[in-house]
Amino acid sequence: MNPDSLVSISDISKEEILRLLRQARYFESHPNQRILEGKVVATLFFEPSTRTRLSFETAVNRLGGRVIGFSDASTTSSSKGETLKDTIKMVSNYADLIVMRHHLEGAARYATEVTDVPIINAGDGAHQHPSQTMLDLYSIYKTQGTLDNLTITLVGDLKYGRTVHSLLEAMYYFNPTFNFVACKELQMPAEYRQFCTDKGIRYNEFTDFSPEVINSSDIIYMTRVQRERFTDIMEYEKVKNLYNLNAAMLDDSKENLRVLHPLPRVNEIDQDVDDSPKAYYFQQAKNGLFARQAIICRALGIDIPEEK
Amino acid sequence: MSSKKELAVAALRNGTVIDRIPSSVLFEAVRILGIERLDKHVTIGNNLDSKELGTKGIIKVADTFFPEDVLNRIALIAPTAKINIIRDFEVVEKYHVELPSTIMGIVKCDNPKCITNNEPMRTRFDLIDPKHRVIRCYYCGHSVTASHAHIK
Ligand SMILES: [Zn+2]
Numbered sequence: 001m002n003p004d005s006l007v008s009i010s011d012i013s014k015e016e017i018l019r020l021l022r023q024a025r026y027f028e029s030h031p032n033q034r035i036l037e038g039k040v041v042a043t044l045f046f047e048p049s050t051r052t053r054l055s056f057e058t059a060v061n062r063l064g065g066r067v068i069g070f071s072d073a074s075t076t077s078s079s080k081g082e083t084l085k086d087t088i089k090m091v092s093n094y095a096d097l098i099v100m101r102h103h104l105e106g107a108a109r110y111a112t113e114v115t116d117v118p119i120i121n122a123g124d125g126a127h128q129h130p131s132q133t134m135l136d137l138y139s140i141y142k143t144q145g146t147l148d149n150l151t152i153t154l155v156g157d158l159k160y161g162r163t164v165h166s167l168l169e170a171m172y173y174f175n176p177t178f179n180f181v182a183c184k185e186l187q188m189p190a191e192y193r194q195f196c197t198d199k200g201i202r203y204n205e206f207t208d209f210s211p212e213v214i215n216s217s218d219i220i221y222m223t224r225v226q227r228e229r230f231t232d233i234m235e236y237e238k239v240k241n242l243y244n245l246n247a248a249m250l251d252d253s254k255e256n257l258r259v260l261h262p263l264p265r266v267n268e269i270d271q272d273v274d275d276s277p278k279a280y281y282f283q284q285a286k287n288g289l290f291a292r293q294a295i296i297c298r299a300l301g302i303d304i305p306e307e308k
Numbered sequence: 309m310s311s312k313k314e315l316a317v318a319a320l321r322n323g324t325v326i327d328r329i330p331s332s333v334l335f336e337a338v339r340i341l342g343i344e345r346l347d348k349h350v351t352i353g354n355n356l357d358s359k360e361l362g363t364k365g366i367i368k369v370a371d372t373f374f375p376e377d378v379l380n381r382i383a384l385i386a387p388t389a390k391i392n393i394i395r396d397f398e399v400v401e402k403y404h405v406e407l408p409s410t411i412m413g414i415v416k417c418d419n420p421k422c423i424t425n426n427e428p429m430r431t432r433f434d435l436i437d438p439k440h441r442v443i444r445c446y447y448c449g450h451s452v453t454a455s456h457a458h459i460k
Contacts, residue, residue: 084427106423106447125421127448191451 002118004299007108009130009166014173022306023294024138036065042095043069047103052122056099059292085114092117097299118299126162133166135288143258153179156223156243158188163262178203179213183239209243215252222261222268246270260284323370325392331355333385334365340381348372383407384454409435416458422448
């Protein structure tokens with residue numbers, strides 16, 4: 001077990017989150033460096049995710065490290081029935097750091113128990129994806145200049161969307177107000193509402209994506225409403241367009257409002273929003289590179305300057 | 309309690325009496341404690357009258373003193389259970405079982421996509437809400453109330 005592993009955003013303190021954000025800022029102004037020279041990073045994608053893998057691999061490459069690994073478990077021995085433990089132990093012989101994505105929930109936590117090499121969780125099923133959370137936090141921090149006292153509106157699939165759950169957990173240090181906008185079937189689960197109540201986080205629930213909600217927001221975090229989440233297909237047809245955003249809806253929004261989305265989007269954000277200065281989802285994805293550079297250096301115990 | 313009822317199960321010189329186990333989970337409690345594997349005298353009574361439970365089960369194990377955390381495992385299914393430690397026919401200690409803060413093994417996670425259901429490994433649950441007896445899988449975060457927990 002390596003204490004510098006990052007499995008869940010709740011593994012790290014408020015101070016560590018803030019330090020990582022300042023380090024991400026540093027990497028944004030110095031993205032290319034040789035600080036990982038001689039290091040080998042394994043990217044083990046038992047479940048394919050091109051977007052996340054490319055972001056991690058670019059982060060390593062731009063810092064001068066080397067990457068080994070696989071992008072699809074069907075090409076590895078785990079498809080022949082090798083246990084996760086054995087795969088992790090084998091790779092631990094070669095790599096200084098393991099970045100892994102797995103379709104099973106808790107896989108990364110278990111991996112930390114079978115090796116001394118640090119593990120970064122790049123997504124374990126519907127469970128945790130801390131580097132996504134860090135890039136979301138970085139995007140909020142960058143666009144608002146702070147994480148404190150913001151009104152954040154979460155829209156769409158709040159039931160299954162792990163990114164919104166982790167964001168909720170991470171934001172609790174920063175006195176946020178949340179608006180949860182979702183249809184009945186995809187509302188924020190009771191355990192997260194309880195989390196808010198226990199931690200004294202203010203939240204309001206809406207089924208309407210109304211101008212009042214939009215105009216009070218500093219951040220609107222959009223997510224995709226997926227057909228397969230519905231038991232009743234009629235219900236899906238009824239709500240599928242209720243949580244879409246177009247440019248006109250932003251007319252009276254706050255000047256500092258930014259629209260985020262973990263991507264890929266389908267039609268929940270209209271193309272006409274892309275040209276708005278309030279659209280931030282493409283830069284958000286780019287921020288992932290800097291956030292991941294900071295996370296990788298933390299896992300390897302490499303000291304990085306911070307930038308406000 | 310009448311002396312006639314006392315006789316329903318034999319008296320114990322030294323050992324452990326586990327009383328007030330709901331009848332429906334008696335044999336599960338036997339299994340969780342690994343009592344099948346013991347070579348000491350074991351007396352098991354079931355469907356005995358109980359004011360509190362309607363009917364109850366009782367387990368008497370001679371010359372065996374379980375660690376408290378082992379006995380506490382049955383708090384998952386039998387929160388009413390009461391432990392009596394007997395030495396020389398006297399009850400020298402009694403206590404109620406209590407859910408441990410961490411439960412290693414025993415409970416199976418209900419989440420089919422949990423790593424513990426797909427790797428040869430031990431499960432781990434943490435008690436996150438003692439009042440409502442909610443335990444949570446350390447690996448996948450899935451939570452369940454103790455009385456609904458799936459015992460392996
Ligand atoms: Zn689990």
